[in-house]
Amino acid sequence: MKSDLFNLEGETAVVIGGTGVLGGAMAEALASQGARVAIVGRSRDRGEQRVKAVASAGGSAAFFAADALSRESMTDARDAIISRFGSIDVLVNAAGGNRPDATLPPGSDFCKLPLDAWRDVFDLNLVGGVLLPCQVFGETMIGKGRGSIINVASMAGMIPLSRVVAYSAAKAAVINLTKFLAREWATRGVRVNAVSPGFFPAEQNRKLLFNDDGTYTERGGQIIAHTPMARFGEPAELAGAIVWLAASKASSFVTGQNIVADGGFSSVTI
Ligand SMILES: NC(=O)c1ccc[n+]([C@@H]2O[C@H](COP(=O)([O-])OP(=O)(O)OC[C@H]3O[C@@H](n4cnc5c(N)ncnc54)[C@H](OP(=O)(O)O)[C@@H]3O)[C@@H](O)[C@H]2O)c1
Numbered sequence: 001m002k003s004d005l006f007n008l009e010g011e012t013a014v015v016i017g018g019t020g021v022l023g024g025a026m027a028e029a030l031a032s033q034g035a036r037v038a039i040v041g042r043s044r045d046r047g048e049q050r051v052k053a054v055a056s057a058g059g060s061a062a063f064f065a066a067d068a069l070s071r072e073s074m075t076d077a078r079d080a081i082i083s084r085f086g087s088i089d090v091l092v093n094a095a096g097g098n099r100p101d102a103t104l105p106p107g108s109d110f111c112k113l114p115l116d117a118w119r120d121v122f123d124l125n126l127v128g129g130v131l132l133p134c135q136v137f138g139e140t141m142i143g144k145g146r147g148s149i150i151n152v153a154s155m156a157g158m159i160p161l162s163r164v165v166a167y168s169a170a171k172a173a174v175i176n177l178t179k180f181l182a183r184e185w186a187t188r189g190v191r192v193n194a195v196s197p198g199f200f201p202a203e204q205n206r207k208l209l210f211n212d213d214g215t216y217t218e219r220g221g222q223i224i225a226h227t228p229m230a231r232f233g234e235p236a237e238l239a240g241a242i243v244w245l246a247a248s249k250a251s252s253f254v255t256g257q258n259i260v261a262d263g264g265f266s267s268v269t270i
Contacts, residue, residue: 005250006243009034013090013246014081016068016133019046021202022152023094024053025235026242031059033243035090038081039063068095068128074136087144090246091137094152096129096174097204102166110165118166125170130177138181138190145189150245151178153194155262163219171196175258182256191255193245198262199223200233228264237261 013030017023019041031037031054039047039054039061047063054061062084066077081088102117104110130151141147156164157171174194181192201209209220209232216224224230241259244250260266 006033006247007249008090008243008247011035011089011246012038012081012085012087013092014038014040014078014088014137015092015094016040016066017093017095017152018050019043019063020094022197022200022235022238023092024050026092026094026152026238027061028054028057028059029236029239029242030090030092030246031061032057032239033247034059035246036085037061038077038085038088040066040068040077040081041095042067068133069123071132071136074132078136078140082140088137088140089147089248091133091141091147091149092152092242092246093130093133093150095133096125096152096154096171098164098167099124103163104165105163113165121166122170122173125167126173126177129170130174134177134181134192138185141190142185142188146248147190148246148248148251149181149190149192150242151192151194153178153196153258155196155198155260155266157196158258158260158266178258179256186255191245191248191251193251193255194258195238195241195245196258196260196262197238198227198233198260198265200235200238202235223265226265226268227262228268231263233261233263 013035015023015027018027018039027037027039039050051061051063064077067073102121153174154171156168157175160168178194
């Protein structure tokens with residue numbers, strides 16, 4: 001007998017940051033299980049490309065242009081998604097990233113880290129990345145009494161990685177807020193979990209990991225040396241965790257958890 005444990009047919013999944021490398025792969029994974037997927041982001045080009053990729057694999061998706069840092073924009077996107085698809089059952093918060101001026105190059109002075117760069121990283125990863133979408137879309141889920149929210153945190157939120165100090169601290173706050181919301185909404189039918197990727201080459205970190213000729217940078221090589229699986233992750237390797245947490249049958253008693261996919265990076269100390 002075929003199991004429907006991971007079946008998402010009839011459900012609407014919203015992926016904020018579905019225009020990006022990891023969010024896009026998550027959107028495709030959800031569509032592959034039958035969900036109608038709303039791909040949300042600012043980049044229409046990349047959004048429409050991902051919609052085409054979903055459609056060519058036999059899935060259903062539409063792009064909604066929105067800025068996660070604006071409550072008004074999030075509310076407009078939510079309303080447009082409901083009027084197009086009828087419901088919102090799953091929310092993946094995949095908007096986020098680091099910025100170079102909020103990192104500490106070797107030998108630099110933490111005391112000189114610019115405050116505006118620090119604030120921008122917190123705004124993107126914590127406010128636009130989780131807080132506003134959870135308020136706006138979470139309200140709808142609570143009204144309906146069911147839903148699954150998946151916040152994309154980072155392995156850097158569990159271990160304060162060198163250099164990326166603002167990003168690590170912001171992602172630590174994402175994991176903390178995930179647990180807070182899990183408790184807050186546990187009896188309201190809404191589960192809230194996090195997925196923490198390790199190192200996955202994407203637009204925002206490619207220069208950090210690779211030289212122009214495709215060899216590892218010094219930092220890239222150090223990361224590989226510290227990763228028991230001795231490689232970076234592939235975006236499709238996050239699909240299982242996302243589909244499992246999205247599927248109300250498969251993960252019905254799971255909330256407040258942080259699922260780590262990092263090739264073993266966080267499990268070793270040397
Ligand atoms: N790659 C990794 O190794 C790694 C590791 C751990 C965690 N992560 C996390 O995974 C998530 C996805 O990152 P990625 O690596 O796939 O990077 P990415 O390709 O740069 O994707 C980031 C996405 O965030 C969206 N975004 C940024 N600002 C936005 C805003 N104001 N409103 C709406 N969307 C916004 C961008 O969409 P638009 O430009 O279209 O707005 C983009 O699609 C991030 O939270 C990142 O921190 C990544």
